[in-house]
Amino acid sequence: MIWRLLRLALALLPWIVLASCRTAPAPIFLSHEQWAQQLRQRGVDPTRIPNPLHVTEHMRQLAAEWAGPGDPPARLERLQRALFNTDQFPFTYYTRGTLTAAEAFFRREGNCLSFTNLFVALGRSLGIPVTTALVQRIVGSEREGDLIVVNTHVVAVLDYGGGFYTYDFDRTRRVQPVRVKPLDDLWITALYLNNRGADELRAAHPDIALEYFQDAVALAPEFAPAWANLGVAHRRLGNTSQALAAYRKALELDPTNPTVLANLAALFRSLGREEEAQQALRAANLARASPHQLLVRGDVELAAGRIAEAKKFYRSALRADPGLVEAYLALARAELAEGHRHRARKWIAKAAKLDPANFRVQALASELALRP
Numbered sequence: 001m002i003w004r005l006l007r008l009a010l011a012l013l014p015w016i017v018l019a020s021c022r023t024a025p026a027p028i029f030l031s032h033e034q035w036a037q038q039l040r041q042r043g044v045d046p047t048r049i050p051n052p053l054h055v056t057e058h059m060r061q062l063a064a065e066w067a068g069p070g071d072p073p074a075r076l077e078r079l080q081r082a083l084f085n086t087d088q089f090p091f092t093y094y095t096r097g098t099l100t101a102a103e104a105f106f107r108r109e110g111n112c113l114s115f116t117n118l119f120v121a122l123g124r125s126l127g128i129p130v131t132t133a134l135v136q137r138i139v140g141s142e143r144e145g146d147l148i149v150v151n152t153h154v155v156a157v158l159d160y161g162g163g164f165y166t167y168d169f170d171r172t173r174r175v176q177p178v179r180v181k182p183l184d185d186l187w188i189t190a191l192y193l194n195n196r197g198a199d200e201l202r203a204a205h206p207d208i209a210l211e212y213f214q215d216a217v218a219l220a221p222e223f224a225p226a227w228a229n230l231g232v233a234h235r236r237l238g239n240t241s242q243a244l245a246a247y248r249k250a251l252e253l254d255p256t257n258p259t260v261l262a263n264l265a266a267l268f269r270s271l272g273r274e275e276e277a278q279q280a281l282r283a284a285n286l287a288r289a290s291p292h293q294l295l296v297r298g299d300v301e302l303a304a305g306r307i308a309e310a311k312k313f314y315r316s317a318l319r320a321d322p323g324l325v326e327a328y329l330a331l332a333r334a335e336l337a338e339g340h341r342h343r344a345r346k347w348i349a350k351a352a353k354l355d356p357a358n359f360r361v362q363a364l365a366s367e368l369a370l371r372p
Helices: 032-041 057-067 072-084 101-107 112-125 185-202 206-219 224-236 240-253 258-270 274-283 291-303 307-320 325-337 341-354 359-370
Strands: 002-008 131-144 147-160 163-167 180-182
Touching (some): 032 185, 057 112, 072 112, 072 163, 101 112, 112 131, 131 185, 147 180, 185 206, 185 224, 206 224, 224 240, 291 307, 341 359
Antiparallel strands (some): 131 180
């Protein structure tokens, strides 16, 4: 399933990151008591944080009923079918908000991380060492106002009897993931906290988000995106030195991460350090960039008057996501910058065909109509 990671965009505002990470060789199958002990050892109070994989006895009984007898792969397959059966388990999927497994079970709703963790928790209650894993692939993205929501993919995985089984909760997906990274319980908790922090940032509560991100990096110190998000929260609170330190730590772990570098560039730019901002952007590995990150790079080139370079980034974003309205509008702005009104109209018409009610499309169309 797709779980959401926020990044602030346009004019290189900070982005919120929730993607690619590496795992530590810690145990992945912890009892609730072991989980709480591990949190305390890392300076995190388990009484403040719910265990995202905790199950009740009622959940365990239903899991046993749904899974039936047999070997672990067969039982997990039946469990997944039961969770997909809307008559048996009516579940409302939404993209906002991250719930624990127990919350998702009893409320019958949640995002993809919540749903995947629910499956993992139910499987664990049967004694099956299934876990959550990140699918390693180039991420997609979408914009929400001045936010870019970057999507990555998580699945449940089971290593059993010499085989590796994946359980995907995106029912539209037809291709099995090739490369996945299984996560231990502390990483799973860190992902939960990172998502909760992103929710709070979206709700304009950077002080609350800061606490979530601080706990996330305490539990998964190699989780570069959580360090980057910590930098975003610090910057929102006006803590410039702490934001720089958090970005620096993220880059130690992932030196060419385009999102972290864009965050750092945004901070440099806000401080009037344009040369350092440009250096950060040049260091980004654009092969890993999402379509909206490519748009931001194009905006930088357009602002500097390098229109041809801007168009290259915009077209790359369009190739990565042909349905991205913002890419068509960006190309229209680039054509207008060169005085090509006819070409700009063509790009606006394509954008309008995709999303006629989009206020940015309407605004640019009106602007073009008013130009002499």
